[in-house]
Amino acid sequence: MMGPGRGYRRMGRAGRGSVWSAGGRWPYLLLALMLLAAVPAMAAGTTDGLSVEERIAPIGRVQVEGGPEVAPSFGEAVRAEPEPPLAAPQPQRKDYPDIGISSRAVVWVVAQMHLFFGALVLAVPLFVLVIELTGVLTRDERYDDMAHEFMKISLVGFSITAIIGGTLALALFMLYPDFMAYMMRVFRVQWLWYALLFFVESFFLYTYYYGWNALRYGNRKWVHLTLGLLLNGAGMTIMVLANSWATFMMAPSGVSETGAVTGTVWEAMKGPLWNPINLHRFIANIGFGGAVVGAYAAFKFLSTRDPKLRAHYDWMGYTSNFIAILAFLPLPFAGYWLMAEIYAYSQQMGITAMGGILAWLFIVQAVLIGTILLAGNFYLWSGMSRTEGSVRYQWLVKYIAAILVICFLTWMTPHTLILSAKEIATLGGSHHRILGPLGIMPAKNIAVNLMLVVTFLSFQIYRRSDKVATVSWAPVGNAFMVAIYIVAMANIVFAGVYYGYFTNTVYKVGSSVLQVASTLVVIVSGLTIDGFMYKGAKKLPSHWGRVSNRSQYALFALPIAFTWLMGLMGYVRSSVKTYWHVYTIMKDNSPDNFIPTIGYAGNMITLVTVLFVLFVLFMFWIANLSGTRQPRPAATGVEGGAT
Amino acid sequence: MTGKAMGKGTLLAAFLLAFVVVVLFFYGLDHLVMGIQGLPLNPDLSPAG
Amino acid sequence: MTGPAGNDGSGSSMGVFASSMLFSLGLTLVFTLVANLLPQVQGDAPVEKKVDLGSLTMDDFVALGENLFMNKGTCTLCHKPPPLGRAPDIQGENLVEVARQRLADPRYKGKATNAEEYIHESMVDPSAYVVAGWGKKGSNDTESPMPHIDKPPIQLSPMEIDAIIAWLEAKDGNEVTVELPTAEASAQVAAAAAPAAGPPAPAATGEEAVRKYGCQACHALLGSTASLGPSLEDVGARLTPEQIRQSIIDPNAVIADGFTPDVMPPDFADRMTVKELEMIVRLLAEKKP
Numbered sequence: 001m002m003g004p005g006r007g008y009r010r011m012g013r014a015g016r017g018s019v020w021s022a023g024g025r026w027p028y029l030l031l032a033l034m035l036l037a038a039v040p041a042m043a044a045g046t047t048d049g050l051s052v053e054e055r056i057a058p059i060g061r062v063q064v065e066g067g068p069e070v071a072p073s074f075g076e077a078v079r080a081e082p083e084p085p086l087a088a089p090q091p092q093r094k095d096y097p098d099i100g101i102s103s104r105a106v107v108w109v110v111a112q113m114h115l116f117f118g119a120l121v122l123a124v125p126l127f128v129l130v131i132e133l134t135g136v137l138t139r140d141e142r143y144d145d146m147a148h149e150f151m152k153i154s155l156v157g158f159s160i161t162a163i164i165g166g167t168l169a170l171a172l173f174m175l176y177p178d179f180m181a182y183m184m185r186v187f188r189v190q191w192l193w194y195a196l197l198f199f200v201e202s203f204f205l206y207t208y209y210y211g212w213n214a215l216r217y218g219n220r221k222w223v224h225l226t227l228g229l230l231l232n233g234a235g236m237t238i239m240v241l242a243n244s245w246a247t248f249m250m251a252p253s254g255v256s257e258t259g260a261v262t263g264t265v266w267e268a269m270k271g272p273l274w275n276p277i278n279l280h281r282f283i284a285n286i287g288f289g290g291a292v293v294g295a296y297a298a299f300k301f302l303s304t305r306d307p308k309l310r311a312h313y314d315w316m317g318y319t320s321n322f323i324a325i326l327a328f329l330p331l332p333f334a335g336y337w338l339m340a341e342i343y344a345y346s347q348q349m350g351i352t353a354m355g356g357i358l359a360w361l362f363i364v365q366a367v368l369i370g371t372i373l374l375a376g377n378f379y380l381w382s383g384m385s386r387t388e389g390s391v392r393y394q395w396l397v398k399y400i401a402a403i404l405v406i407c408f409l410t411w412m413t414p415h416t417l418i419l420s421a422k423e424i425a426t427l428g429g430s431h432h433r434i435l436g437p438l439g440i441m442p443a444k445n446i447a448v449n450l451m452l453v454v455t456f457l458s459f460q461i462y463r464r465s466d467k468v469a470t471v472s473w474a475p476v477g478n479a480f481m482v483a484i485y486i487v488a489m490a491n492i493v494f495a496g497v498y499y500g501y502f503t504n505t506v507y508k509v510g511s512s513v514l515q516v517a518s519t520l521v522v523i524v525s526g527l528t529i530d531g532f533m534y535k536g537a538k539k540l541p542s543h544w545g546r547v548s549n550r551s552q553y554a555l556f557a558l559p560i561a562f563t564w565l566m567g568l569m570g571y572v573r574s575s576v577k578t579y580w581h582v583y584t585i586m587k588d589n590s591p592d593n594f595i596p597t598i599g600y601a602g603n604m605i606t607l608v609t610v611l612f613v614l615f616v617l618f619m620f621w622i623a624n625l626s627g628t629r630q631p632r633p634a635a636t637g638v639e640g641g642a643t
Numbered sequence: 644m645t646g647k648a649m650g651k652g653t654l655l656a657a658f659l660l661a662f663v664v665v666v667l668f669f670y671g672l673d674h675l676v677m678g679i680q681g682l683p684l685n686p687d688l689s690p691a692g
Numbered sequence: 693m694t695g696p697a698g699n700d701g702s703g704s705s706m707g708v709f710a711s712s713m714l715f716s717l718g719l720t721l722v723f724t725l726v727a728n729l730l731p732q733v734q735g736d737a738p739v740e741k742k743v744d745l746g747s748l749t750m751d752d753f754v755a756l757g758e759n760l761f762m763n764k765g766t767c768t769l770c771h772k773p774p775p776l777g778r779a780p781d782i783q784g785e786n787l788v789e790v791a792r793q794r795l796a797d798p799r800y801k802g803k804a805t806n807a808e809e810y811i812h813e814s815m816v817d818p819s820a821y822v823v824a825g826w827g828k829k830g831s832n833d834t835e836s837p838m839p840h841i842d843k844p845p846i847q848l849s850p851m852e853i854d855a856i857i858a859w860l861e862a863k864d865g866n867e868v869t870v871e872l873p874t875a876e877a878s879a880q881v882a883a884a885a886a887p888a889a890g891p892p893a894p895a896a897t898g899e900e901a902v903r904k905y906g907c908q909a910c911h912a913l914l915g916s917t918a919s920l921g922p923s924l925e926d927v928g929a930r931l932t933p934e935q936i937r938q939s940i941i942d943p944n945a946v947i948a949d950g951f952t953p954d955v956m957p958p959d960f961a962d963r964m965t966v967k968e969l970e971m972i973v974r975l976l977a978e979k980k981p
Contacts, residue, residue: 491673
């Protein structure tokens with residue numbers, strides 16, 4: 001199979017079929033098999049007269065040859081086939097295979113697990129690269145070691161992601177054949193690029209991880225960093241490709257009103273929601289990844305009494321929490337952009353998400369985000385015990401806590417906006433009865449923005465607690481910082497109350513942008529002012545490891561809440577399509593074409609979260625296993641060789 | 644802190660100045676952010692038009 | 693989870709493992725509990741339903757229109773009373789009357805010449821005329837945020853749209869101008885799912901019943917300042933409970949000074965349950981200034 005020339009093409013198709021399976025080519029075979037599974041539904045209309053082997057052969061051939069000429073030759077093969085203006089299939093209920101249990105539940109669990117692990121293994125290399133770079137720039141080897149350890153504990157995650165991904169693909173093809181056939185038709189050659197990217201990703205993953213110590217210093221380190229960058233590039237590309245399927249289902253593009261493919265693959269990908277989802281998932285992944293590795297550090301911290309190890313894992317946990325919270329702060333803004341684009345695309349879809357059946361879901365979301373913010377803040381406050389300098393800021397903590405709790409309660413105040421008479425009956429009352437002034441959006445916007453501002457304040461005083469500014473203009477800088485906090489919070493309240501309750505709807509909606517802008521001003525100016533003010537500041541002694549055991553539980557709360565929240569947001573993202581596979585184009589006629597209740601969704605999400613925790617435990621266990629060495633039998637019976 | 648070098652009066656002045664500057668900044672921000680959304684405001688921040 | 697690897701002298705790995713897992717699972721259960729405590733609503737997909745055109749009466753057709761408006765058409769997502777609405781409050785206004793004003797408006801550039809055509813046009817081409825203040829942000833009321841009702845995702849059939857027009861005309865006592873669908877026109881009409889089967893749930897309180905039957909649309913009541921009918925904010929002082937009951941059952945029996953007969957629909961008594969009627973009477977009897 002060593003690169004046969006072009007002349008072999010016909011022969012390869014006709015007579016060399018058996019060779020494909022030879023010599024460890026099974027991944028290609030698998031690929032061809034997966035493809036084969038997808039083809040039958042489209043085959044009838046598009047490729048009459050060609051045998052299965054004939055159709056598969058050129059594809060397999062392309063994969064084997066590799067190299068740059070490959071893709072074009074395959075692309076031509078696809079484009080050469082006539083493309084009739086086929087409408088999207090409209091399967092009837094009998095067209096959906098019945099496996100005895102809910103098909104949607106199966107796909108739900110598997111897809112969500114795939115997303116969890118996908119998010120984790122995309123995020124970890126990203127901040128590992130940043131930490132590694134920090135190590136290079138600061139010449140502090142601790143960073144390098146920690147980055148390596150982060151990679152180690154997530155390494156098995158890549159295999160788990162791939163295995164679950166394969167399972168998901170099989171489940172989808174089996175349970176939703178018509179839908180998948182249509183998606184294949186829309187995205188065409190993109191599927192193969194997607195598969196190819198996994199090989200690229202694996203290559204960089206293994207060279208990056210196993211080359212860590214071989215490429216540790218000098219110029220070689222830069223080679224290593226480049227490998228990390230390419231690993232992230234491949235990962236990110238995989239993510240945005242996969243996102244395009246989800247956003248196509250929500251807001252299809254590149255197809256006609258009946259679903260006939262009219263545009264290129266690129267046009268199908270770049271729907272109105274693609275980039276908002278890309279950004280939202282990108283940021284959320286980082287927060288999620290940080291939270292999960294933080295739990296690892298917390299566990300290691302709690303299970304040792306060795307001061308050196310405790311110091312190390314305390315620092316690791318702190319860094320993880322730092323990553324998680326830092327990524328979490330801009331997330332609502334990305335979410336706002338996404339919601340705004342959804343409203344712009346279809347007001348009806350937006351209202352279904354925010355004001356219809358799903359409105360109650362945002363109460364649960366408030367509980368989850370509240371948990372995340374409270375845990376993150378609590379961890380920061382606990383961490384202030386590491387330095388003596390923190391006494392200067394301790395007095396602020398009780399005010400921050402008070403604001404957090406009040407805002408949290410406001411945010412949770414239920415509001416209802418009614419969709420139909422049936423819901424009125426179900427909910428047992430008309431909207432006005434429950435609807436208090438605290439239950440509607442402006443109040444919630446105030447609460448969320450204030451929570452973000454004070455969380456940033458926690459973060460800022462924590463960062464300041466082990467430093468004393470030495471620049472001459474420090475008092476002026478502080479004066480500005482205090483003024484910015486007070487005025488920004490006043491502005492957030494003013495915008496919410498005045499435009500939210502005393503002007504019309506358009507200004508009400510517009511004022512939330514104003515609130516978000518105020519919050520961003522606080523964050524950006526806080527980072528900028530402190531960046532300059534604490535340049536060359538006097539450092540107070542700080543003691544890693546000197547933190548309460550209780551604080552570590554915040555690091556467990558964080559990933560649990562994050563995981564659950566991701567599951568919940570998956571539920572709403574998928575549900576806003578209501579009874580459509582592809583919104584406005586392909587109806588979902590399966591038995592599961594209704595939006596499940598929030599309770600059912602909650603149970604599903606808990607199931608997936610618990611499964612995820614179990615898999616993550618396995619992943620950590622494997623990571624520890626690699627550092628464990630059984631002592632020689634001749635030695636004493638005592639076990640040794642801890643990591 | 645180095646604030647001692649500045650004296651109480653100067654410190655107060657610095658705080659007042661900072662407040663005025665920041666209030667003006669946010670006032671401008673309100674007009675700007677609402678303006679670019681096509682929602683102009685009157686000088687007293689009430690909706691215009 | 694750590695086994696020998698976590699054995700670093702503390703010997704408490706298992707304890708830490710147990711407590712951290714218990715904590716995590718506990719937290720997960722809290723979230724699950726919150727999700728299960730909330731009202732449980734399932735969003736059913738509309739079910740295609742056959743309608744026997746042979747026996748279809750105009751009343752059925754109007755009722756179908758109302759059902760479509762409330763359910764499958766998803767109109768009430770946006771068209772609801774201020775301040776909740778994101779679109780004009782169709783249920784609260786006499787649309788035929790409104791349409792006449794719109795057609796006379798110099799801003800009107802559409803093709804409709806009567807109320808039926810106007811209503812139809814605003815459903816299939818919402819931007820033809822945008823009510824002042826309800827346009828897309830930044831479009832200066834030239835572009836409507838409303839979806840085309842005949843296109844996905846709502847995609848009502850022409851017959852369903854006619855049904856809604858029939859209801860919109862009938863609900864305020866106007867003459868219904870649309871024609872009943874003929875058998876040739878279509879063999880199928882899609883109607884909304886489960887709620888279509890039974891009558892709407894009876895109201896639980898007097899206030900709810902008032903809203904259910906839209907009393908406040910014409911009368912000043914429960915915060916409404918409507919003046920089509922006499923204000924009911926002080927009706928308890930003017931009328932006895934018996935008189936109130938009579939006025940609902942037979943609106944034309946006594947007409948208050950300054951108001952015209954035949955404005956109030958005479959069929960409330962038929963539509964209300966006895967309990968609802970009594971709750972409304974009791975509520976109104978207590979309305980004293």
